Amino acid sequence: MSSAAAETNPIWARVRLADAGDVPNIHRLLRGLAEYENQTHQFTATESSLSATLFPSSPFRSFTILLLEIFPNPIHDDLPNPDFTPIVRRVDLGPVQDPEAATFASAGGGEGAVAAGFVLFFPNYSTFLAKPGLYVEDLFVRGCYRRRGFGRMLLSAVAAKAAEMGFGRVEWTVLDWNVDAFSFYEKMGAEVLPEWRICKLSGGALEAYRGGGDV
């Protein structure tokens, strides 16, 4: 199964529920996502605004984050959680040079643990199915950890949870020019809905409705 190189350079990956203690790393990962999408001008989140709005209630019933951590050594998960059993996997893909390892050190993860990515999602609802679903708002893996199956590991964890909870669907959006993402998602079994467009009311256009009355 493993090559000689892989045997000498395995890494260990863990996907676990994030909590308020992870906000500094979540903020850094979000900034990384904004940079990747060339949308830093739209990125106004701060650690304190994230702390004030994330984690409002039980995981999977509202906004929920699964964090991907990478470890240089084998880990035996000692973080049992009634809401989500962490997923731990040995990845035999050779060494990774992580120039930001110090910045992304994961305090909750122990010696050498780094935060490498995350997925943020929350429930939505299908009236035709009369079932909740999960909507994936963000999926992000830091550059040096891409193309090693971690994006799939995060999205699979969300899909597995949705199926377990008896939910009807997992949905997310993709930019129409992102051919690699289309191909990746279709391999995972997703269908792309070509006819639907997203409408958004925000900023001053939204504020105009404050206090009621039509605009």
Added chain:
Amino acid sequence: MSSAAAETNPIWARVRLADAGDVPNIHRLLRGLAEYENQTHQFTATESSLSATLFPSSPFRSFTILLLEIFPNPIHDDLPNPDFTPIVRRVDLGPVQDPEAATFASAGGGEGAVAAGFVLFFPNYSTFLAKPGLYVEDLFVRGCYRRRGFGRMLLSAVAAKAAEMGFGRVEWTVLDWNVDAFSFYEKMGAEVLPEWRICKLSGGALEAYRGGGDV
């Protein structure tokens, strides 16, 4: 302000929070929506599956429905609700022939009240803003009540609530061929995002993830 015809035939509209007692009418309205969208083959909701999955927690924090009721006579709202003050409006647009008035009688609304439409929405989250938003899953007004401003009244109520709660956006989707809807939403201040496509994992493709592991 009002024409002679309108003065003799005003109707009164109320938008209020729906609750479990409204499920029979909600189910009928949803069937009407499925028929309008030619998607009755995808409509599997029943009154009991709706009752089991809607209203899981406080309004505006999870799945929420605002119901539109029409009254033949003036109403003075006696349903104060700490979560949402009902919106009542006199509409001077002349008489409406409602062939389904008996079917859609609204028990909670008093003599002659009928359910005429609804909007279903729930929170979503913008990581760049670090703010929740509201996502509108369904907006529906029965045929005989269309083009009288009730769709706008329902969507405005959602937008007003989002602004009041300090939320960052209201979003929904529209079919790309629905020119009338595009125009209506743009007049309300919404922008249409042309580049984003929706991905969906459902049915067997979702079930394949049950129990964990990549697919």
